[in-house]
Amino acid sequence: MLSSATKLVRKLPSACRLLRSPLSSSASGGSGGGGGGGGLSFALTAEQQELQGRVAEFIQRVVVPFESDARRGSHGIEESLRDELIALARAEGGLLSSHVAPEWGGLGHDHRTKAVVFEEAGYSLLGPHALNINAPDEGNAHMLQLIGTAAQQERYLRPLGEGAVRSCFCMTEPSPGAGSDPSALRTTARRLPGGRFAISGTKWLITGANGAAFAIVMAQTVGLDGATAEGATMFICPMDTPGIEVTRTLGTLDGSFAGGHCEVQLEGLELGAEDVLGEVGQGFKYAQVRLAPARLTHCFRWLGAARRAHDTALAYACERESFGSRLIDHQGVGFQLADNEMDMHVARLAMWHAAWSLDQGSRGGRESSVAKVLCSEAIYRVVDRSMQVLGGRGLTSDTEVERIFRDVRAFRVYDGTSEVHRMSLARRMSRANVPVAACDNRTAAPSS
Numbered sequence: 001m002l003s004s005a006t007k008l009v010r011k012l013p014s015a016c017r018l019l020r021s022p023l024s025s026s027a028s029g030g031s032g033g034g035g036g037g038g039g040l041s042f043a044l045t046a047e048q049q050e051l052q053g054r055v056a057e058f059i060q061r062v063v064v065p066f067e068s069d070a071r072r073g074s075h076g077i078e079e080s081l082r083d084e085l086i087a088l089a090r091a092e093g094g095l096l097s098s099h100v101a102p103e104w105g106g107l108g109h110d111h112r113t114k115a116v117v118f119e120e121a122g123y124s125l126l127g128p129h130a131l132n133i134n135a136p137d138e139g140n141a142h143m144l145q146l147i148g149t150a151a152q153q154e155r156y157l158r159p160l161g162e163g164a165v166r167s168c169f170c171m172t173e174p175s176p177g178a179g180s181d182p183s184a185l186r187t188t189a190r191r192l193p194g195g196r197f198a199i200s201g202t203k204w205l206i207t208g209a210n211g212a213a214f215a216i217v218m219a220q221t222v223g224l225d226g227a228t229a230e231g232a233t234m235f236i237c238p239m240d241t242p243g244i245e246v247t248r249t250l251g252t253l254d255g256s257f258a259g260g261h262c263e264v265q266l267e268g269l270e271l272g273a274e275d276v277l278g279e280v281g282q283g284f285k286y287a288q289v290r291l292a293p294a295r296l297t298h299c300f301r302w303l304g305a306a307r308r309a310h311d312t313a314l315a316y317a318c319e320r321e322s323f324g325s326r327l328i329d330h331q332g333v334g335f336q337l338a339d340n341e342m343d344m345h346v347a348r349l350a351m352w353h354a355a356w357s358l359d360q361g362s363r364g365g366r367e368s369s370v371a372k373v374l375c376s377e378a379i380y381r382v383v384d385r386s387m388q389v390l391g392g393r394g395l396t397s398d399t400e401v402e403r404i405f406r407d408v409r410a411f412r413v414y415d416g417t418s419e420v421h422r423m424s425l426a427r428r429m430s431r432a433n434v435p436v437a438a439c440d441n442r443t444a445a446p447s448s
Ligand SMILES: Cc1cc2nc3c(=O)[nH]c(=O)nc-3n(C[C@H](O)[C@H](O)[C@H](O)COP(=O)(O)OP(=O)(O)OC[C@H]3O[C@@H](n4cnc5c(N)ncnc54)[C@H](O)[C@@H]3O)c2cc1C
Pocket: 136, 168, 169, 170, 171, 172, 178, 179, 180, 181, 204, 205, 206, 207, 208, 252, 254, 261, 410, 413, 414, 415, 416, 417, 418, 419, 420, 423
């Protein structure tokens, strides 16, 4: 007897079923990982398949009906909707916080299992909220797990992992401050006698700042003499601390993140040594720790959204007729859908490879850069074509495609723009001056 989840797996579209085909002879195994320690396998473990079906079924049955909820605003979903969705996922059991270790309220999945769960959740823009796997909380939780002290983990990671609170990550600044170039960081953390720090600066484009319980703030550390720069430091700051204030919610094209994208003013903010995340002066190093997996999880989620757009366009193309034929039978439409399938396939291969690299202990800098550019551009093309295939309907809010289109555009900008990733890949090549091997096994070694 098939479970309803298994039945749904069978019904899923071809782009998704591909992952269930064992394309490699490598043995699969490990705790949830699709492939053992050495080789990369495309076979999902039984556990991953079950999870994939369960998440897909939950999204369709429980989450999709909320897409018409009035609490989806232009600056993201309202807190009450997020709380309701999380409560529903919690009640199902075994769905919340895939990326967080069990001791902090999550499921402790490896990167390959996250690839499966996040893609299914991304099929609805509300799915990542429901499963508590959205940005920026997911990246912040990752960093807190790796470098937070026991006290910081208890205070901040536990409620984050349990879905009780949201957080934000404050790095970007208005011009002339840090953006693509982090070395332009203007926010300062000036040392005070007694070990405290005075933080001052302006951050902007800060996702989720409205309603966040705490922020992780990047600042340039300045010594007691007021002149010595000690490198960038990360601080954890409760949002109700005097001296940190959300001063503006920006109007943006996208609108699916809770708490919008905000300007945050830091003035008269004092934090103690216990609020430093990791070590003083190591902020840029930690940003890399956060960014490689965080940019990959964006890829996973947005691939799910792209698949949704494609499926919507495919259904329309198979039903709607023009000039005596179904749309899909016109080459101009069929080829667009074929290009969608190819783009999604290549995107998935790139992200699976990067996820595998991270699971092997690599820092995944190069792999996640490659995957980020490839996926964000491919996913954008898929959603754009899907909208075109839907004709005028694609531009209306009668389907989710219009909202996905607005949301997905920003992915080519945040977590490193396409240009900056290309620049860093080119620099890497220029430093090493080594031709890329036909089969590059260096991914198992730590990369920067
Ligand atoms: C929706 C959204 C959410 C965001 N959320 C957050 C968040 O939560 N926290 C946070 O800290 N930041 C966040 N950001 C900010 C994001 O990380 C930055 O926008 C991004 O890093 C680019 O920086 P910038 O906007 O200052 O662009 P700029 O640095 O001003 O770049 C402008 C343009 O110049 C190009 N460029 C720059 N340098 C080069 C180069 N060397 N070669 C070629 N081209 C170059 C860029 O690619 C870009 O096209 C978010 C942004 C958006 C759009």
